[in-house]
Each structure stands twice: as C-alpha cells, then as structure tokens.
Amino acid sequence: MTRNPTFAILKDADLTEFRKILDNSGDVVDSSDDLEKYNRDWTGRYCGSATIALRPRTTEQVSRLLKYCNRRRLAVCPQGGNTGLVGGAVPVFDEIVLSMERLNRLINHDEVSGVLSAEAGCILETADNFVRERGFVMPLDLGAKGSCMLGGNVATNAGGLRVLRYGGLHGSVLGLRVVLADGTVLDGMGACRKDNTGYDYKQLFIGSEGTLGVITEVNIATPPLPQSTNVALFSVAIFEDIKRLFGQARRDLGEILSAFEFWDVESQKLLDMHFPDNKLPIRPGAFFVLVETSGSDSEHDQSKLMRFLEDSEAQVVDGTMAQDETQLRRLWALRESIPEACAREGIVYKYDVSLPTARMYDPVLALRSRLAHPAISQIIGYGHFGDGNIHVNVATQHYEAAVVAQIEPYIYELVRKHGGSISAEHGVGVLKAPQMGRFAKTAAEMALLRNIKTLFDPRGILNPYKVLP
Amino acid sequence: MTRNPTFAILKDADLTEFRKILDNSGDVVDSSDDLEKYNRDWTGRYCGSATIALRPRTTEQVSRLLKYCNRRRLAVCPQGGNTGLVGGAVPVFDEIVLSMERLNRLINHDEVSGVLSAEAGCILETADNFVRERGFVMPLDLGAKGSCMLGGNVATNAGGLRVLRYGGLHGSVLGLRVVLADGTVLDGMGACRKDNTGYDYKQLFIGSEGTLGVITEVNIATPPLPQSTNVALFSVAIFEDIKRLFGQARRDLGEILSAFEFWDVESQKLLDMHFPDNKLPIRPGAFFVLVETSGSDSEHDQSKLMRFLEDSEAQVVDGTMAQDETQLRRLWALRESIPEACAREGIVYKYDVSLPTARMYDPVLALRSRLAHPAISQIIGYGHFGDGNIHVNVATQHYEAAVVAQIEPYIYELVRKHGGSISAEHGVGVLKAPQMGRFAKTAAEMALLRNIKTLFDPRGILNPYKVLP
Known part of the structure; x- marks a missing residue:
C-alpha cells in the first residue's frame, strides 16, 4: 500500500493551530514514546507512524479540529480504545490520531x-x-x-x-x-x-x-438487569447435535436463553494445554456447548433449565450445570480463554465469519483437509452459534506467507458461496478492505458505498485506507 | 402544493413500453374505476390522480420499469397495502403507481x-x-x-x-x-x-x-412463537401511576413482558359509547393499562403475573386478568377499538408522537386547555407506553380549519421542546413533510437527508412530495 499523495504533510503551523484549539497542552501528544500506544494496535500486527495524537474534550473541539484538517487536507485516524482486530483504529501512514479518550463523561x-x-x-x-x-x-x-x-x-x-x-x-x-x-x-x-x-x-x-x-x-x-443467571456446559458427539440442542434450548428456555456458545475439541485441547488449572468438568465430545440463561425469577429459570437438561439428554455426551458463581465463572472462562490459548501456540490467523448454521463449521473442516504445512499447530473453530458467527483460528509456530496464501482467498470464497459474511463482527478495517469488492459486496453495492463515502467525506480525510479498497 | 413541472406527462408510447415489460396484460391497470383503490388512501384524506398502476411480478420487471421511467423522467409512487396514515403511499398528482401486490411469494x-x-x-x-x-x-x-x-x-x-x-x-x-x-x-x-x-x-x-x-x-x-400468553387490565388514578406500574412490570415480569399499552378515561368513554357490547370489566380510573406477557411456560408466566398483581395493588384502582382466550381478545379489543371509536365521532385529527415517558401525556393536557371550539367532541390519548409513543386524537363533528390551526404547529413545538419525535411510527409522508425542517431535524441534518435523496434518486422520480419538503 502506498501513502495517498493528495494528503498534506503535517507542519509546525498545524501544531500551533491544534494547540490553540485544544487549550490544555496535555491534549496534544507529540513525543514518540507517548505516541507508541496510538500507533500500534494490540494484536501487534498493525503499526502506523503518526507524529501527533489529539485528545479533544468536547464535540466543539472535534468539530474545529476536523474543519481545520479538512481544509488543510490532513488525514485523520479516529481512535477509541484501540482494541480492534482488523487494523481499523490505528494509522496506516502518518494520519493524525484523533483519540476519544478524554471525551469520557x-x-x-x-x-x-x-x-x-x-x-x-x-x-x-x-x-x-x-x-x-x-x-x-x-x-x-x-x-x-x-x-x-x-x-x-x-x-x-x-x-x-x-x-x-x-x-x-x-x-x-x-x-x-x-x-x-x-x-x-x-x-x-x-x-x-x-x-x-x-x-x-x-x-x-x-x-x-x-x-x-x-x-x-x-x-x-439498556435493558433491565437480570435477577438470575445460570450456565450449563455440554459435550456433544457431532456438529449436527449442536443444531438439535439449539432448537431444544429455544423451545425449553425460550425468553431466558441469553447465550449459546460453542467450541470444538481441538479448541479444548489448547485450553487443556495452556490453562490446565481450569479442568474440564465433563467427559469430552467432538464439540462443547455453553448455554446461559438470564431471567427475572431464579426458581423458574432453574426449572426451565432442568427441563432442558432432561429433554436434551439424548443429544449430549455429558453435561454439567454451575452450582455457584465460582463455577459459573470457570465455565465461562473456558469459552473466553480460547483466543488466548490459541495465541500461546505462536502466530494466529483469525477469521471471523458468519454462515447459515448448517454450514457454519464447513470452513474449519475445509481448511483442515486443505492445509498441510509443518508450521501449523492447530486449526480450531469456536463462536456464537445462535448468531451464525464462527471464529476460525489457525495457529502456526511462526509466520508463513505460504500458509496465508493457502487460506486466503479460499476461505472467503467458501463463505461467499454459502451466502455468509466474511466479517461477522470484527469489521473490515485494513485487513479485509481488499476483499470487499470480491467477497462481500456486488459491483452495484460497492459503487453505492463509495458514493456514500464521498457524500460524507468528499476529501477522503477520515480513516483512509480502511473499509473501502 | 403544485406539480413539479420537470416530470414528464405520460404518453401512449409509455403505455406500450410498460405493456412490453409486463407481458401479462392484467398487470397494467388503466381504467379509472380500477384506479380508484390505488389513488385513494384508506383514511380518505389523500387522493391522487394517477392514470396508470403497474403491478410487476419480478424484481427484474421493477428494474426495467424504473429504468424506463427514470430516463423519461416519469414520477413513480411505490405502493404496498396502502394502509398508511400520512399520505405516503398514494400519488399526489399523476405519479405512476407501482404496486407490489403481485410480488407476493x-x-x-x-x-x-x-x-x-x-x-x-x-x-x-x-x-x-x-x-x-x-x-x-x-x-x-x-x-x-x-x-x-x-x-x-x-x-x-x-x-x-x-x-x-x-x-x-x-x-x-x-x-x-x-x-x-x-x-x-x-x-x-x-x-x-x-x-x-x-x-x-x-x-x-x-x-x-x-x-x-x-x-x-x-x-x-422471526422469533420463536410464545407458548403462553396472558393479558391483564388495570385502571389507575393518575398518569404517574402508569410509570410506577411500568417499573413494577419490568421488575416482576422481566423477560415475558410483551406489551404495555395505555389509554385515558376519555378514550374509554368513546369505547363505552360506540362499542357498548364490550363492557369494561373493572371499575374505571383516569387511565387504563393493558399488560401482556408472552412466555414459554404457562405456569411460570401465571406465577410472575400473580406476583405482579400483588406488588402493584397499591398503584391500581382495579384490575382483572383474562381467564381464557375469549376474555383475552375482549381486553385487547378495548385497546384496539379506540381509533375506530374516535372515528365514529366525526373527523379525527391524529397525532403520533414520542416523548420521554414522564412528559408523554403533556400534549393531551395542553391541547385540552388550549382548544375551545364547539366542533370538538373529544381529545384523547392512548398508545404504547413502553415505547414512549402516544397517539393524540382530536375528534370533531366536522372539519374545521380553525381547529387545525390551533393544534399545529403548537403540538409539534411542544414535542420538539421535550426532545420527542413528531412522528413516532406513522412516518412523514405528505402530512409531515412541511414540518421536517422546523420540528424534526436541524439544518445540518436536513442538508444531509437531501444529499442522501439526491445520491439515491438524482432525478427525484421516486415518491415525490413525500418525506422531504
């Protein structure tokens, strides 16, 4: 990627103007040590070279800053907590970082x-x-x-x-x-x-x-705080059983069903290896399902959950229900530690896609049969079953361009073929912008998105190189 | 309002082209008797003068029709079931009606x-x-x-x-x-x-x-069908009690609360008069509240509802719970018959607005103290309390421009002042387009909406005179 030459280069006069708008001097960050956190994303994969970060405290200040940058054609990268996974929140080149951290009331x-x-x-x-x-x-x-x-x-x-x-x-x-x-x-x-x-x-x-x-x-x-939360963990023998379990959960648990998460046994193996203290409390199967209920009456919720446990017996290998808050946290920790367990294997290539639930696990199976590189230590799938959203992670001991070339665009083609989305919840950022026109949108849709961008930001100064190729 | 002179006038050659695109001859409607239903809205307030209605059966046909109309600059009014209340779905002048009724698979x-x-x-x-x-x-x-x-x-x-x-x-x-x-x-x-x-x-x-x-x-x-539905009706003494009852319902009924509707005693008087067969089964108060629950377990739902009935005793004048499907329908019929009961008084001026719940009834009180015309028979308020959405209806024996002038723009100013919306769920259509810039959006927002319209429809042929002034 090359820097868009139509953007201006930051000058001393610009700094003077920014300091005038942000009267508190600490709101302008320009030392290279302090800039590190604004330039580097937390995955470590993306790193920009901004020489300034601005931290306005009011909408009015944001307005004056942008008005000035737009007139000068200075590119700007807005930033929140900088926790994204697709390189959307850090500069690509020397864009000015516009941090929201002080607009925090x-x-x-x-x-x-x-x-x-x-x-x-x-x-x-x-x-x-x-x-x-x-x-x-x-x-x-x-x-x-x-x-x-x-x-x-x-x-x-x-x-x-x-x-x-x-x-x-x-x-x-x-x-x-x-x-x-x-x-x-x-x-x-x-x-x-x-x-x-x-x-x-x-x-x-x-x-x-x-x-x-x-x-x-x-x-x-914001919805009312639930009065009662319950969590159960199940293992099942085949992927099809998750679908049956989900149907059963919707029927038996109805309005109190608040999460239906899943992961495969390969994810569990990584958990066993890297988080051995949090022992799996049930006999394993090919897949694991975490069911959470949140309701307004603890007795009712328990009774619905018991009914669900009975009705689902035929579909599960084993199961358990958290008896107290500590157990509940340990069950959730299994699901939530998977990304970290995978990262401990080395470099992780992460794919966040949605698919019709019946097809949801296809990308994992397809990659397993397709990829044959010694650097690959594990290919796992986990995610939000109820949303059709699977996270496919490929862990390798070190970075291998050959592995990436085998995965992409293959995985995107697969998702597209089944009417899925190549970015379920992580967004496009820098990572998937090149794929937008090929695997996410039709030509007519791309033309519309570009026109929308031009309408809102005719000079293209806002977060350039992101979302649209 | 005057017809936009930049739109072309329909010619015989256009009809020939439409007949070519819609190969089934019944899909082109051009007899004036048949056109009546496409030209007149069901409130009887709006009536266009379209001389043709097109009834495509495929997206491809819609595409070819619009492409042709756009080139010829023929204005088009898309129409569904024609049940709107703001004149959005019927032509204003001679726009071609594009009915969706045959695209119905x-x-x-x-x-x-x-x-x-x-x-x-x-x-x-x-x-x-x-x-x-x-x-x-x-x-x-x-x-x-x-x-x-x-x-x-x-x-x-x-x-x-x-x-x-x-x-x-x-x-x-x-x-x-x-x-x-x-x-x-x-x-x-x-x-x-x-x-x-x-x-x-x-x-x-x-x-x-x-x-x-x-x-x-x-x-x-589509969400799963609830297994159990219950309905209760309450009367309360003051508007503030509805708010308390709502808080109680969210706490006690939690996730099964599916409707929380309200109407005032003046609405009830109209119901008593025009639908005397559906007798009010409780002692009246200043307001009525209909609470519906929908859940997956009938016993649980009844028990939550009993708890709610006990907890809400202090706030209600009287209450009842439907014991069977027939009673449930009769309770719902009270709420659902209000617009019709009001219409039987004569001409109804309907205002559909949202406001913060604490302020929700203000427009009714304000209009009652402001309006003093002998033609006015009733000013009532009812609606969806949980959504902050009130329907204010003013019934008059005959049409009086002086009454409308007293209501508008006064009511819109009131809504605007309290951060509400001048159209909660009925839309803008022809009715509220002139108010958009004054009472709904800022100048910057209006400029953006206009730019969006131009981006999608540069020649302005789609449903002209609607939404934007």
Whole structure:
C-alpha cells in the first residue's frame, strides 16, 4: 500500500493551530514514546507512524479540529480504545490520531426508559457498572470491555456475547452526535425508541469504522438487569447435535436463553494445554456447548433449565450445570480463554465469519483437509452459534506467507458461496478492505458505498485506507 | 402544493413500453374505476390522480420499469397495502403507481435461524400465519396486518404492538433486495444476524417511504412463537401511576413482558359509547393499562403475573386478568377499538408522537386547555407506553380549519421542546413533510437527508412530495 499523495504533510503551523484549539497542552501528544500506544494496535500486527495524537474534550473541539484538517487536507485516524482486530483504529501512514479518550463523561441514565447518554470515550465496563448500580445492564458484552470505548463499539458495530438476547447495536443505539469530516456537527441525540422522521442516517455510522464521521456522543437503550443467571456446559458427539440442542434450548428456555456458545475439541485441547488449572468438568465430545440463561425469577429459570437438561439428554455426551458463581465463572472462562490459548501456540490467523448454521463449521473442516504445512499447530473453530458467527483460528509456530496464501482467498470464497459474511463482527478495517469488492459486496453495492463515502467525506480525510479498497 | 413541472406527462408510447415489460396484460391497470383503490388512501384524506398502476411480478420487471421511467423522467409512487396514515403511499398528482401486490411469494423460512425470505407484496398476516405453523411469529403486529404488506412495513419502519418485546425493524430486517430509481438492483439479501462488511446501507431504506428505492424482497428474523400468553387490565388514578406500574412490570415480569399499552378515561368513554357490547370489566380510573406477557411456560408466566398483581395493588384502582382466550381478545379489543371509536365521532385529527415517558401525556393536557371550539367532541390519548409513543386524537363533528390551526404547529413545538419525535411510527409522508425542517431535524441534518435523496434518486422520480419538503 502506498501513502495517498493528495494528503498534506503535517507542519509546525498545524501544531500551533491544534494547540490553540485544544487549550490544555496535555491534549496534544507529540513525543514518540507517548505516541507508541496510538500507533500500534494490540494484536501487534498493525503499526502506523503518526507524529501527533489529539485528545479533544468536547464535540466543539472535534468539530474545529476536523474543519481545520479538512481544509488543510490532513488525514485523520479516529481512535477509541484501540482494541480492534482488523487494523481499523490505528494509522496506516502518518494520519493524525484523533483519540476519544478524554471525551469520557457519563451524561445521564433515564430510569424509566433505560436510555444511557454518554460520551464516545467512555469505557464499556465503566458504563456497564454505572447502569448496573441502577438496575440495568449494557446490551453488549465483549472480551475487551475493560478498555474498549462506547464510540468505538458503535463505530465498529461490536457484537459479542449478548446479541442473541438483546439484538445488535442497530436496534439499541437510539441517538448519536457525530462530527463530519468538514466539521459539521450532526445533533442526532434522539432518545426515542420510535422516531420515523426521515432517513435513519445514524445507522450508517454504526459499523462505519470512523470513515464517515466521528461519533462524540451516544444514546443507547439498556435493558433491565437480570435477577438470575445460570450456565450449563455440554459435550456433544457431532456438529449436527449442536443444531438439535439449539432448537431444544429455544423451545425449553425460550425468553431466558441469553447465550449459546460453542467450541470444538481441538479448541479444548489448547485450553487443556495452556490453562490446565481450569479442568474440564465433563467427559469430552467432538464439540462443547455453553448455554446461559438470564431471567427475572431464579426458581423458574432453574426449572426451565432442568427441563432442558432432561429433554436434551439424548443429544449430549455429558453435561454439567454451575452450582455457584465460582463455577459459573470457570465455565465461562473456558469459552473466553480460547483466543488466548490459541495465541500461546505462536502466530494466529483469525477469521471471523458468519454462515447459515448448517454450514457454519464447513470452513474449519475445509481448511483442515486443505492445509498441510509443518508450521501449523492447530486449526480450531469456536463462536456464537445462535448468531451464525464462527471464529476460525489457525495457529502456526511462526509466520508463513505460504500458509496465508493457502487460506486466503479460499476461505472467503467458501463463505461467499454459502451466502455468509466474511466479517461477522470484527469489521473490515485494513485487513479485509481488499476483499470487499470480491467477497462481500456486488459491483452495484460497492459503487453505492463509495458514493456514500464521498457524500460524507468528499476529501477522503477520515480513516483512509480502511473499509473501502 | 403544485406539480413539479420537470416530470414528464405520460404518453401512449409509455403505455406500450410498460405493456412490453409486463407481458401479462392484467398487470397494467388503466381504467379509472380500477384506479380508484390505488389513488385513494384508506383514511380518505389523500387522493391522487394517477392514470396508470403497474403491478410487476419480478424484481427484474421493477428494474426495467424504473429504468424506463427514470430516463423519461416519469414520477413513480411505490405502493404496498396502502394502509398508511400520512399520505405516503398514494400519488399526489399523476405519479405512476407501482404496486407490489403481485410480488407476493413467500420464498423460504429457515427453521434454525428463523429467517423468513419473502417478496415485498406479501401480506403481513399471511406471513405471520406461515411462520406460526412452523413455530415462529412475525416480530411485528399492526392493526392493519390483514392488508399491509411486508415491503410497506419495512419502507415505513412500521412499529405496532410488539416493539417492546422484539425491538424495531432496524434490528429484525437482515437483508433487502432494492431497486434504485435508475433500475440498479441492490442484491443485499443477506440472512446473517451479524455482517460487518461496510456501511449498512439497507438501514436507509427502512423508513424511507419509497423515496430512495423500491424494496422487492425482504429477509426478516422471526422469533420463536410464545407458548403462553396472558393479558391483564388495570385502571389507575393518575398518569404517574402508569410509570410506577411500568417499573413494577419490568421488575416482576422481566423477560415475558410483551406489551404495555395505555389509554385515558376519555378514550374509554368513546369505547363505552360506540362499542357498548364490550363492557369494561373493572371499575374505571383516569387511565387504563393493558399488560401482556408472552412466555414459554404457562405456569411460570401465571406465577410472575400473580406476583405482579400483588406488588402493584397499591398503584391500581382495579384490575382483572383474562381467564381464557375469549376474555383475552375482549381486553385487547378495548385497546384496539379506540381509533375506530374516535372515528365514529366525526373527523379525527391524529397525532403520533414520542416523548420521554414522564412528559408523554403533556400534549393531551395542553391541547385540552388550549382548544375551545364547539366542533370538538373529544381529545384523547392512548398508545404504547413502553415505547414512549402516544397517539393524540382530536375528534370533531366536522372539519374545521380553525381547529387545525390551533393544534399545529403548537403540538409539534411542544414535542420538539421535550426532545420527542413528531412522528413516532406513522412516518412523514405528505402530512409531515412541511414540518421536517422546523420540528424534526436541524439544518445540518436536513442538508444531509437531501444529499442522501439526491445520491439515491438524482432525478427525484421516486415518491415525490413525500418525506422531504
């Protein structure tokens, strides 16, 4: 990739202007040590060479900064918690980093409607704790919740563990304040669950990865905190049994089913090896399923779960139910430690795709029969069964271009063929931008996406090289 | 309003071309008797003068028709079941009606994911019956379900009675096939619950009222059919009690709460007068609340409901619970007959707005103290409390411009002041287009909406005079 030569090079006069807009001198970061955290993503795979990071504290400041950058044609990389996996939140070249970390006030929580108003730089976990004290819960939960930020969650349309229960952000986000590339502020901070006055343009920013505008404030609907949570773990003999178990769970558990996660025995082998302290409490099968319920009445939930355990006996090899909070955490830890267990094998190639549930495990099987390189130590599949979302991880002892060439574009072709998505929840970023036109969208759709980008950001200064090839 | 003179006038040569594209001659409607149903909306308030209605059977035909109309600059009014309330689905002048009624195939229902694929002209109730037989239910329910069509539901972002439980269409619609004004077909029929590949442009069509493109196919997520449904009716003394009751219902009923509807005693008086057979089974209060639960276990649901009845005793004047299906229907009939009871008073001015729940009843009180015209027979409020959505109806014995002038723009100003929406679920159509810039959107937002319209439909042929002023 080459730097887009139409972008200006940062000059001293620009720094002077930024310092004028951000009157607190600490809000302009320009020492190379301090810049490291803004330039490098946490996977270590992507690293930019920004020489400045700006940390505005108000929407007004964001507006003035962007207006100036747009006029000067200075490229900008908006950044939240920098926890993405596709290189979407770090500069590619010398883009100015626009960090949201100081725009981090929790503004209001409405106790009747449950709507939380917060600035984009609020940490997800901080927001979750805040609403929990009031009897509500954030509608999304991610492994990165301790550092990811609300604006980034919205900008990347973060999925995670609660989509099955609370749906995605396109339904939960009620209002946004967004600054466009030219500094225009869109005050769309509606808090109504219903608002049918014209095109719902805010939806475009959800999942736009900072390429259409910079989100500075969010109104998000939070559901009531469940009173009772239960978790059960099962092993099954074949993939088809997960599907049967899911059907049974929807019937028996109904409205309290809040997670239905799965992983394969190869994932479990990595867990056994790298996290031996968290012993598997059941006899293994070819696959594992974690079922969580969240409801308002502990007795009812237990009784539904017992019914489910009875009804599902024929489909499972073995199963157990957490008896207390500690056991519950240990069961969840199995599922949540898989990415880390895989990473301990060496280099991991991660593919985040959706497929119709019947076809969901196909990519893993196909890669196993296709890949034959000595550097490969494991090919595993795990993810959110109820959302059709599987994470395929290929672990190798060291980086091998030959392995990648065998996987890509092969895996994308497979996903496309079955009507799936090549990026279920991680987004496009830099990683998948080249694949967009081939495996994600038709020519007519690509033309439309480009036109939308041009409409919102005619000079292309916002997060260049991302999303669109 | 005057006809936009840049639109061409229909010629015989155009008819010949349409007949060529729609090879079945019955698909072109041009007799004035037959055209009546396409020109007149069901409220009787809006009537166009289209001299032709086209009834394509395939997306390909829609594409060829629009391509031709766009080239000739012939204005087009897309139409579904024609059940809208804001004049969005009938022509204003001589626009060609593009009816979806023959694009009405149910294509597929996936038993694992619950995704229904259907053409835009499917009747909502037909789709609901189809998925019910398979153990699922449509995520939306409207009074007009017997005649409204799925494409129209999506194009108007229909709300209705189940939003509290299943959320809105921005979350439920997974894929759309849409034809743009120039005939370009956007094949966005994804069926994945998660797909983060680029801007989610399909969201723009949800609620665009046919002004950005014509939806021809829909993929919609259907939830499992509840096994148990219960309904209770309460009367309360003051509006504040509804809020308390709602808080209690969320706590006690939790995940099974599926509707929380309310109406005032003035609505009830109209019901008593015009539907005396459906007697109110409880002592009246100033307001009535209908609570519905839908769950997977009848015993559990009854027990939650009993707990709720006990806990809410202090807040209610009187209450009852339906003991069987007949009683359940009679309780729902009270709520659902209010618009009809109001219409029997004469002419009804209907205002569909959202407000923060604490302020929700303000417009009714304000209008009652403000309006003093002898033609006014009743001012009532009812709606979806959980969604912050109130329907304010003013019934008058005959049409009085002076009454309308007292209501508008006053009511919109009130809603705007409290951060509400001037159209919660009915849309903008012709009715509210003039108010968009004043009471719904900022100047920056209006500029963006106009730019979006121009991007999708540069010649402005799709449903002109609607949504944007």
